[in-house]
Amino acid sequence: MSEPLRIALIAEGATEREVIEAALKVSLAPRSFVLTQLQPEATKPELGNGWGGVLKWCHQLAARCQPIGSTVEADATLSFFDGVVLQLDADVATFTYSDLGPTTAAEAVTRGWLPLPCQINCPPVPTSADALFSVLLSWLSPATPGVKTVVCIPAMNTGAWQAAAKLPAGHALLVDLECRTDIEDRLQHLPLALRINKRDRKSRMAAAAAVTQRWPTVTTLCSRAHAFDQAIRAAFP
Amino acid sequence: MIREVKIRGFKSIPKLDIELGVVNCFIGANGVGKSNVLEAVGVLGAAAHGTVDDESLLRRGVRPGLPRLFKSSFQDFRSLPHIGLEAIAQTGAIYRASLLNPLESPEPAWSFKTETLTDGTATIVTDGVRSRGNLNPKAGLAAVSMVTLPPDSPATRLLLQLQQFSIYCPNTPTLRGLVPDPQTREPVGLAGGRLAEAVADLRKWSDEVQSDVLDDLLGLVDWAVDVTASRSVQALLSPSVSRSQEVLKFKDRFMASNRNELTAFDASEGVLYVLFTAALCLSARGPGLFAIDNLDQALNPRLVTALTSRLAGWLGNASTPRQLMFTAHNPAVLDGLDLDNDEVRLFAVDRDSNGHTVVRRLVMTPELKAMNSDFPLSRLWMMGHLGAVPNV
Numbered sequence: 047m048s049e050p051l052r053i054a055l056i057a058e059g060a061t062e063r064e065v066i067e068a069a070l071k072v073s074l075a076p077r078s079f080v081l082t083q084l085q086p087e088a089t090k091p092e093l094g095n096g097w098g099g100v101l102k103w104c105h106q107l108a109a110r111c112q113p114i115g116s117t118v119e120a121d122a123t124l125s126f127f128d129g130v131v132l133q134l135d136a137d138v139a140t141f142t143y144s145d146l147g148p149t150t151a152a153e154a155v156t157r158g159w160l161p162l163p164c165q166i167n168c169p170p171v172p173t174s175a176d177a178l179f180s181v182l183l184s185w186l187s188p189a190t191p192g193v194k195t196v197v198c199i200p201a202m203n204t205g206a207w208q209a210a211a212k213l214p215a216g217h218a219l220l221v222d223l224e225c226r227t228d229i230e231d232r233l234q235h236l237p238l239a240l241r242i243n244k245r246d247r248k249s250r251m252a253a254a255a256a257v258t259q260r261w262p263t264v265t266t267l268c269s270r271a272h273a274f275d276q277a278i279r280a281a282f283p
Numbered sequence: 284m285i286r287e288v289k290i291r292g293f294k295s296i297p298k299l300d301i302e303l304g305v306v307n308c309f310i311g312a313n314g315v316g317k318s319n320v321l322e323a324v325g326v327l328g329a330a331a332h333g334t335v336d337d338e339s340l341l342r343r344g345v346r347p348g349l350p351r352l353f354k355s356s357f358q359d360f361r362s363l364p365h366i367g368l369e370a371i372a373q374t375g376a377i378y379r380a381s382l383l384n385p386l387e388s389p390e391p392a393w394s395f396k397t398e399t400l401t402d403g404t405a406t407i408v409t410d411g412v413r414s415r416g417n418l419n420p421k422a423g424l425a426a427v428s429m430v431t432l433p434p435d436s437p438a439t440r441l442l443l444q445l446q447q448f449s450i451y452c453p454n455t456p457t458l459r460g461l462v463p464d465p466q467t468r469e470p471v472g473l474a475g476g477r478l479a480e481a482v483a484d485l486r487k488w489s490d491e492v493q494s495d496v497l498d499d500l501l502g503l504v505d506w507a508v509d510v511t512a513s514r515s516v517q518a519l520l521s522p523s524v525s526r527s528q529e530v531l532k533f534k535d536r537f538m539a540s541n542r543n544e545l546t547a548f549d550a551s552e553g554v555l556y557v558l559f560t561a562a563l564c565l566s567a568r569g570p571g572l573f574a575i576d577n578l579d580q581a582l583n584p585r586l587v588t589a590l591t592s593r594l595a596g597w598l599g600n601a602s603t604p605r606q607l608m609f610t611a612h613n614p615a616v617l618d619g620l621d622l623d624n625d626e627v628r629l630f631a632v633d634r635d636s637n638g639h640t641v642v643r644r645l646v647m648t649p650e651l652k653a654m655n656s657d658f659p660l661s662r663l664w665m666m667g668h669l670g671a672v673p674n675v
Contacts, residue, residue: 049641050636063674067636078636078641079636080636080670081636081674082667083667083674084666084667122648122653122654124668125648126643126645126668126669127670
C-alpha cells in the first residue's frame with residue numbers, strides 16, 4: 047500500500063468537491079488520495095463561496111509570490127501537498143466583477159484581471175484555449191499553474207457530470223449537456239429516481255457515487271470530464 | 284526509546300508505520316482515527332503484559348471493543364484475520380504480536396497468533412502460529428520471558444515501556460478531586476486522580492534537585508503564586524464537598540494575604556490540566572511511554588502554546604527516558620512545537636479516499652520556516668494547508 051496522494055482543492059463549493067472527489071477515485075485509481083478543500087473554507091467567510099471565493103484565493107496566492115512569480119504548487123504554504131486542483135464553472139464567463147460588489151470591480155481594473163464577461167464556447171473548446179482559463183490565469187498572475195496544478199472547468203457547472211452519470215442514455219437533458227446553464231435546476235425537478243437535489247446531502251452523495259461508477263460514460267458525454275481525467279493522469283502518472 | 288510502531292488491521296488503520304520522537308503531536312479532523320493510533324499502542328502494551336482482554340485494555344485507557352470493531356473493516360479491503368502490532372526500540376529491540384479473536388462468538392481474551400521478542404541481536408521469544416496444545420494461547424510468552432531477562436536488557440526495557448503505556452484523558456471533576464479515578468496510576472490516574480499527591484511529589488523533587496520547574500509552571504498561571512498539597516483544608520472547603528485525602532491548595536496573588544488561599548475545587552481548571560501534564564512528564568514515577576488524548580482541553584491558546592513548548596524540555600529532564608504521544612485540536616498547540624528539534628514531531632492524520640486512516644509526519648521546509656512570522660503553523664492549519672482538517 048503506497049502513500050496516498052495529498053491534493054489541495056480550490057473550488058466553488060462543497061458540491062463541486064464531491065463531484066471532483068468522485069472523479070479522482072477513478073482517474074487516480076488504484077492510488078488512494080486525501081483531498082483537502084482549501085476554498086471555500088468555513089473559517090474564512092471573507093473569501094466567500096462560489097467563483098468569488100476562487101478569485102480571492104487566487105489573488106492571495108498571487109500576493110504570496112510577488113514579484114517574480116512561481117508555479118502554484120511551488121508556493122511554500124502548499125508544500126505539504128502533491129498537487130493542486132483549481133475548479134471554476136464555465137458559467138463564470140457570463141458574470142461580471144461587479145456581481146461581487148463595487149470593490150471587486152475596481153480591483154479588477156487596478157490589478158489587471160482580464161475582463162468578465164468573456165467569450166463562452168459551446169461546445170467547449172480545450173481548456174487551454176478557453177477565454178475563462180485566461181481570466182483565471184490573470185487572477186493567479188504572476189503565479190502560473192505548473193505540472194502538478196490541474197485547472198478544472200467542468201462545464202457550465204458540475205451538474206453536467208452528475209447528469210451524465212445518473213440519466214439514462216437518450217435522455218433529453220443529455221443533448222448539449224455541457225452548454226446547459228440550468229442543468230442543476232433541471233436535475234432537481236426530475237422524477238424521484240433520477241432527481242439530484244443539491245441541498246440534500248444523501249442525494250448529492252448518491253450522485254457522486256454514480257459519477258465514480260459511470261465515469262467512462264461521463265467522460266464520453268462531457269469533453270471537459272475527459273480533459274480533466276487526462277490532465278489528472280498526466281499530473282500524477 | 285520506541286522509534287517505530289507498526290499497525291496492521293486495527294480499526295480504521297489497515298496499515299500504518301510511524302516513526303516516533305520524544306514529543307509526538309497528532310492532529311486531524313474529528314473521527315479520522317487519531318485515538319485509534321493511540322489505542323493500537325495500548326493493545327500492544329496489553330500484549331506485552333501478557334493478556335489482551337477488556338480489563339487489560341481499560342487499564343490502559345483503551346476502549347474495549349468486539350473483534351468486529353477492533354479488526355479493520357472496509358468496503359475495498361480484505362480484512363486480515365488478525366490484528367498485527369509491532370514496536371521497534373532505538374536499541375534495535377523488537378516486540379511484535381499478532382492477535383486473533385473470531386468475529387462471531389468472540390472470546391473474552393484475544394489469542395496470540397504469533398509473538399516475537401528480540402533484543403536487537405538475539406531472538407528471545409519467537410512463536411509462530413501456536414499449535415502446541417500445552418500452551419495457553421491467550422497468555423503472552425514475552426511477558427513470561429521477562430523473569431529470565433536482565434533488567435537492563437534492551438528487550439526488557441522495550442517491554443516495560445510498552446507495559447507502562449496508557450492513554451490519559453483527564454477530566455475536571457477528577458482533577459479537582461471530587462470524584463474518584465476509576466484507573467489510578469503513579470503518579471496520576473488516567474482521568475487525573477490523585478493530582479494533589481503528584482504535585483506534592485513534584486514539589487519534593489523540585490526542592491531536592493533545586494529545579495525552578497515549579498516556579499516556571501506557576502509562571503504560566505498568572506493568578507497563582509504558590510501551590511501545595513494539604514490534608515487540612517477544612518477552612519477552605521465546604522463540608523458538603525467530597526474530596527480525596529490530599530487536596531491542592533493555591534495561593535492567589537491578587538487576594539488579601541489573610542484569605543488568599545483556595546483549593547483545586549475553586550481554582551481555574553486550566554492550572555489543573557497544566558499540573559497534570561507536568562506531573563506525568565516530570566515525575567520519577569511517570570510512565571516511559573504515555574499518551575494524552577486532547578492535551579489542549581480547557582486551556583487558553585497562549586497557555587497551551589506555552590505548555591507545548593515546555594514538553595520536550597520536561598521529558599528530556601525526566602529521570603528516565605520517556606516519550607509522549609498526544610492529540611490536540613487547538614491550532615495554538617502547533618506554535619509551541621519546536622520542529623527544528625528532530626525529537627519533536629508533528630503528524631497530520633487524515634482519512635484517504637478509501638476511508639483508511641493515514642498519517643504523515645510534517646517536516647518544515649526552509650521556505651516555510653522563512654515565512655513563519657506571516658504563516659505560523661497554527662495559521663497554516665486553519666487555512667487547511669497542513670491537511671488534517673475536515674472538509675466543512
